[in-house]
Amino acid sequence: MKLSEIGEFGLIERLKELLNSSIIGDDTAPLSVGNTTVLLTCDILVQDRHFKLSYPASAIGWKAISVNVSDVVANGGLPKYALVSLVLPDMELKYVEELYEGIKKACEFYGCEVVGGNVSGGERLIVDVFMLGQAERFVGRRSARVGETVFVSGTLGDARAGLELLLMEKRSYEDFELRLIERHLRPTARIDLARHVSKYASASMDISDGLSSDALKMAKASGVAIKLYSEKVPVSLELREFCKRHGKDPLEYALAGGEDYELLFTHVFERLNPFLSMIPVGVVIEGEGLYLDEIPVEPKGFDHFRL
């Protein structure tokens, strides 16, 4: 059987079986080191899969760090150290320096540090980042409880619209289009919510494959069902404008668009903190699967091998 037949998630399930580890299954691996809870994660950007060489190099560096920080904060941690593994075609040194500038700026912003890495030659540019975070309390995706409210940390679907705009390769973009493109090129991990998640959330993960796909994963992992309310799913004015012009449905972008890097977490409604970016979008109920309003939803997410 080929990987394209089994698909990304099928492969991951198979590898999990092979390893037979109870630790695997969250955005990060929580480990006890001495008297501390350490979170380990890695996430990779591959040329022509996750980005094009025509993108600003500093944005690629920024994003490589951000997607890893997103995993760490999703599990209630703060990022501490990163290793950067680069596979480099024979390119301009200047390009690599700009990439590293983006990495450095992101690390300054998130309060973490690159402590090592590796360079190797290859056909296409690959930026693989490994990150170590620390957490007061680890919060994974397997512990959502019936009766809790489901929150997201911001508007969804913008990054997908931004990607589509980028791929149009227009001569010039309007302001709202540039803002959508920025959401794709330079996502910001929700480090502002790390402490809230660590303190109050029962379950948490980041939204990287699309809300419907990721909410279903959380429901499955927790042995519950999740019901989302379509009118609560936050959509930006920019995405509305984009959809109006292109005859698209913003809700579909919000549910199925990937790479939002917003957080998805659950706790009792009363813990809603109006000073933080958190929007109630649904509830945890008994049963299994995902519901949009009253209707069961088949997830539409992103599969790296089925593209």
Added chain:
Amino acid sequence: MKLSEIGEFGLIERLKELLNSSIIGDDTAPLSVGNTTVLLTCDILVQDRHFKLSYPASAIGWKAISVNVSDVVANGGLPKYALVSLVLPDMELKYVEELYEGIKKACEFYGCEVVGGNVSGGERLIVDVFMLGQAERFVGRRSARVGETVFVSGTLGDARAGLELLLMEKRSYEDFELRLIERHLRPTARIDLARHVSKYASASMDISDGLSSDALKMAKASGVAIKLYSEKVPVSLELREFCKRHGKDPLEYALAGGEDYELLFTHVFERLNPFLSMIPVGVVIEGEGLYLDEIPVEPKGFDHFRL
């Protein structure tokens, strides 16, 4: 300037400058986490650079773990946790399963555990491993002291001869040839020496780019010179036989052959433990650079961008 002009080591120097970090410069990054010294490292295997798809998949998995364990033990640590990041072309699931079998076997052998990872699609197979180790005492390459003896942990040059034999693609190989090929395909990290290094070594690193190149790096990092004695450099009977048949010089293989994954370390001669695999090959002297017997040596190592 192109990367091929500045070269691998030039690029690394430039990136170190950009990061301006005192931690970077050893096989692993030593970090204090809680009350523990943690060692972080990553090392990558890229198809058609570090291996061919025709190699046994389990050997690629074994090696991906071993080269990281080698970094950890070189700095006096023991490996604890690994993350495995895979970039996969659309290949047979069976191949990936075999790769993972090699990873699992290596982890069992070294006493560490895969706790997570990542899969992504790509044109060529890439196995990028991130490892966390723990050490009683970190030993880096910057602290060799004048008067100490320089040791290596085993015969050198075998892996290079093994690679050349593999590339000959002979129909059948003799036993001594198969042993050399094994040294290239399935290197064993010197975990047997981790405690000795941690306890007694002043300076330590692993030999991945060739003895002359790596010894020069240690000399530079420590602000000393290293003198190697050519007749002490350990060479296997297999390598001697290989060189006899092909009209080559075993010493050149031992000095310039890469991917040995033996250790290079220094301490006073009196700490030589005859029950461990450690061979005195030289001394740390005042000055700078590398000497073979009385002659200054220009290093011949491996540069990933200059191939």
